[in-house]
Amino acid sequence: MKPNPTAARIRALEMEIEAHNRAYYVDARPQISDYEYDRLSAELRALEEAHPELASPNSPTRRVGGAPLPGFATVSHRVPMMSLDNTYSLDDVRGFVARATKRVSVDSLEWVLEPKIDGVAITVIYENGEFRRGATRGDGRLGDDISANLRTIRALPLLVQPRAPSSARVERTDLFASNAIAAAKIPSLSHIEARGEVYMHRADFDALNRERANAGEPPFANPRNATAGALKLLDSKLVARRPLRVLLYGIAEIRGLPVTRQTEALALLADLGFPTPPRIWRCRTIEEIERALGELDAYRRTLPFDTDGGVLKADLCAHQQILGNTSKAPRWAIAFKFEAEKAETRLRAITVQVGRTGALTPVAELEPVVISGSTVSRATLHNESEILRKDIRVGDVVVIEKAGEVIPAVVRVVPEKRPKDARPFQMPNRCPACGGRVSRDLVGDEAGTLLRCENLSCPAQIRRRILHFASRGAMEIEGLGEALVDQLVAAKLVGDIADLYRLRQDQLLGLERMAEKSADNLLAAIAASRSRGLGRLLFALGIRHVGAASARALAAHFRTLDLLRAATEEHLME
CATH class of the missing domain: 3.30.470.30 (DNA ligase/mRNA capping enzyme)
Known part of the structure; x- marks a missing residue:
C-alpha cells in the first residue's frame, strides 16, 4: 500500500507535540518557545479538521476535552x-x-x-x-x-x-x-x-x-x-x-x-x-x-x-x-x-448531628484555623464520654489535629487558657432534628456511650441514608449531592431509598436550579444504579455492622437477594 504523506505528517506532529509536553510538564525543560508550540498544534488541528478519518483518539488536540458524558462506565481491575x-x-x-x-x-x-x-x-x-x-x-x-x-x-x-x-x-x-x-x-x-x-x-x-x-x-x-x-x-x-x-x-x-x-x-x-x-x-x-x-x-x-x-x-x-x-x-x-499537624483555636459551640442510623454525634464549632493547608472550622468530638473524659467546655481553647483524610478532631483542652464563663456541655434528651425520643445503645463497642434517635422517619436520618446510598462505593448516583438531597427531603419527594426510583421529571423541575437536562441526567444516573450488583446494594442499604467487605462476602455467598432473604441465622453464621 502506498504511504499516505498526510497520515505520516499527522503522526509525526503527534509525536513531536507529545515530546514537547513531556519536556515541559515532566522534565521542566522546555525545548521550544510557546509560539513554536502553538504553531505545531495549529498545524495538527488543521490537518485533523481536513482529514477527520486520520485523527487519533490520543491526539494532543484531544487534551482540551470532548462532549460531556451521560455517566461514567464501570470497569473491572484485572489486578485489584x-x-x-x-x-x-x-x-x-x-x-x-x-x-x-x-x-x-x-x-x-x-x-x-x-x-x-x-x-x-x-x-x-x-x-x-x-x-x-x-x-x-x-x-x-x-x-x-x-x-x-x-x-x-x-x-x-x-x-x-x-x-x-x-x-x-x-x-x-x-x-x-x-x-x-x-x-x-x-x-x-x-x-x-x-x-x-x-x-x-x-x-x-x-x-x-x-x-x-x-x-x-x-x-x-x-x-x-x-x-x-x-x-x-x-x-x-x-x-x-x-x-x-x-x-x-x-x-x-x-x-x-x-x-x-x-x-x-x-x-x-x-x-x-x-x-x-x-x-x-x-x-x-x-x-x-x-x-x-x-x-x-x-x-x-x-x-x-x-x-x-x-x-x-x-x-x-x-x-x-x-x-x-x-x-x-x-x-x-x-x-x-508523619505526625499530624496541630493548632490551637477556640471552641465556639457544640452542635449535635444525626447519622443515617440515628447515632447522635457531638461536633465542635471552632474559630477557623489553618491546618495542613486547609481551613478547619469544625471537628468531631466522637461521643459524650469523650467530652467528659477530656473535660471539654464551650468557650475553651482547644488543640485540634488533622491527619491526612481523617476528620479533624479535638485532642485536648488548654486548661490554663480556660475562660471563667466556659460552660459544660450536655447531650440532648430529644433528637435535635425531629424531636423524637433518644436512647442509649446497650450493646456493641460503644455500649452506654452512644445516643441514638429512635425515629426511623427522622429527616436527618433519611438525608444521611440517601447520601450514603448514592455515594461512591455504594450505588454511586452521579449528581445526587447534599444540596439536592436536602431539597428532595424537604419537598417530601423522598422519604426512603425506594422513593428515588419513583422520581419523575415533572417533580424534579419544581426544585431550585433544576433544568430539564439536569433532571434527565439525574434520572439516568438513578436508572444506571440498578446495575451496580448485589454487594454494592447491600453496602448501600446501610445495614448496621455490614460494611463494604461484609457486603461483598454476603453477595459472593448467596448470589441473589432472594436467597439472602431466605437465609436463616445459622446460614449467616457460617
Missing part, C-alpha cells in the same frame, strides 16, 4: 487496586520489617522508600505504546472509567515514546542503566498497566481558588478535594481547565519486558516518559529506613505539592510475591505517616 496499611509509629515500621524479613527467610530485605502523594489514586493502561484507558480505584475491584478526563492532563503521555536512559534524571536512570532491561527492547512493550496519583501543586490550587472567588464560587477546602472533584466531572472540557498533574509509582501488569524490582519499574516508567517520584531511597537495615524517613520529612517540605508521609516497599518482585496480600492491603508495603 488495594489500599495500604498505614502507621504513625516507628515501632510499627520496625515490626513490619521484622515480620516481612522472617517470612521471606533472609537476613535482610531490600527496601525502597517513596514520598506518599496526597492525591487521588488512578490506574492507566497502554497498549502498543498508546493510552487506552484510565480508571479510579473505586472499591478496589471496580472503578470508574475516567479516560476522557485523564486525557486532559498534559503531563500524562498519550503516546509512549521511549527515550535513552541518559536523558532522564540521574537518581532514576542509574537504576535503569544497571538492571537487565535494555533500552532497545522498550519498543517491544505491548501492554502496561501503571498505578499512580492525580494531584495539584499548592500554587496552582491557590490560583484556582482565587479564580473561583472572583467568579463568586465557593473555594475548595484543599488540593485533594479539588482534584477529586475535577475527576468526577462528566464534562472533560471543564476538567481541562483544572491544573491537574499526575505521578506514577508502580506497575500492576506488564507484557513484553521483564521487571524484577520496584526500582526497575520506577526507572522504566521514567524512561518511557511518565512522571515518577522526584526522589526515592533504597535501604536494607531498619537504621537506614529510619534515616531515610528523617530525610523524607525534611525533603517533603521543599516540594510544591502535599505529601503526608512515605511508602516503604519491598524492592524485589519475588519477595513481594512471597509476602502476598491480605484482603485489603499488600504485606510487602506500608505507609508511614
Whole structure:
C-alpha cells in the first residue's frame, strides 16, 4: 500500500507535540518557545479538521476535552487496586520489617522508600505504546472509567515514546542503566498497566481558588478535594481547565519486558516518559529506613505539592510475591505517616448531628484555623464520654489535629487558657432534628456511650441514608449531592431509598436550579444504579455492622437477594 504523506505528517506532529509536553510538564525543560508550540498544534488541528478519518483518539488536540458524558462506565481491575496499611509509629515500621524479613527467610530485605502523594489514586493502561484507558480505584475491584478526563492532563503521555536512559534524571536512570532491561527492547512493550496519583501543586490550587472567588464560587477546602472533584466531572472540557498533574509509582501488569524490582519499574516508567517520584531511597537495615524517613520529612517540605508521609516497599518482585496480600492491603508495603499537624483555636459551640442510623454525634464549632493547608472550622468530638473524659467546655481553647483524610478532631483542652464563663456541655434528651425520643445503645463497642434517635422517619436520618446510598462505593448516583438531597427531603419527594426510583421529571423541575437536562441526567444516573450488583446494594442499604467487605462476602455467598432473604441465622453464621 502506498504511504499516505498526510497520515505520516499527522503522526509525526503527534509525536513531536507529545515530546514537547513531556519536556515541559515532566522534565521542566522546555525545548521550544510557546509560539513554536502553538504553531505545531495549529498545524495538527488543521490537518485533523481536513482529514477527520486520520485523527487519533490520543491526539494532543484531544487534551482540551470532548462532549460531556451521560455517566461514567464501570470497569473491572484485572489486578485489584488495594489500599495500604498505614502507621504513625516507628515501632510499627520496625515490626513490619521484622515480620516481612522472617517470612521471606533472609537476613535482610531490600527496601525502597517513596514520598506518599496526597492525591487521588488512578490506574492507566497502554497498549502498543498508546493510552487506552484510565480508571479510579473505586472499591478496589471496580472503578470508574475516567479516560476522557485523564486525557486532559498534559503531563500524562498519550503516546509512549521511549527515550535513552541518559536523558532522564540521574537518581532514576542509574537504576535503569544497571538492571537487565535494555533500552532497545522498550519498543517491544505491548501492554502496561501503571498505578499512580492525580494531584495539584499548592500554587496552582491557590490560583484556582482565587479564580473561583472572583467568579463568586465557593473555594475548595484543599488540593485533594479539588482534584477529586475535577475527576468526577462528566464534562472533560471543564476538567481541562483544572491544573491537574499526575505521578506514577508502580506497575500492576506488564507484557513484553521483564521487571524484577520496584526500582526497575520506577526507572522504566521514567524512561518511557511518565512522571515518577522526584526522589526515592533504597535501604536494607531498619537504621537506614529510619534515616531515610528523617530525610523524607525534611525533603517533603521543599516540594510544591502535599505529601503526608512515605511508602516503604519491598524492592524485589519475588519477595513481594512471597509476602502476598491480605484482603485489603499488600504485606510487602506500608505507609508511614508523619505526625499530624496541630493548632490551637477556640471552641465556639457544640452542635449535635444525626447519622443515617440515628447515632447522635457531638461536633465542635471552632474559630477557623489553618491546618495542613486547609481551613478547619469544625471537628468531631466522637461521643459524650469523650467530652467528659477530656473535660471539654464551650468557650475553651482547644488543640485540634488533622491527619491526612481523617476528620479533624479535638485532642485536648488548654486548661490554663480556660475562660471563667466556659460552660459544660450536655447531650440532648430529644433528637435535635425531629424531636423524637433518644436512647442509649446497650450493646456493641460503644455500649452506654452512644445516643441514638429512635425515629426511623427522622429527616436527618433519611438525608444521611440517601447520601450514603448514592455515594461512591455504594450505588454511586452521579449528581445526587447534599444540596439536592436536602431539597428532595424537604419537598417530601423522598422519604426512603425506594422513593428515588419513583422520581419523575415533572417533580424534579419544581426544585431550585433544576433544568430539564439536569433532571434527565439525574434520572439516568438513578436508572444506571440498578446495575451496580448485589454487594454494592447491600453496602448501600446501610445495614448496621455490614460494611463494604461484609457486603461483598454476603453477595459472593448467596448470589441473589432472594436467597439472602431466605437465609436463616445459622446460614449467616457460617
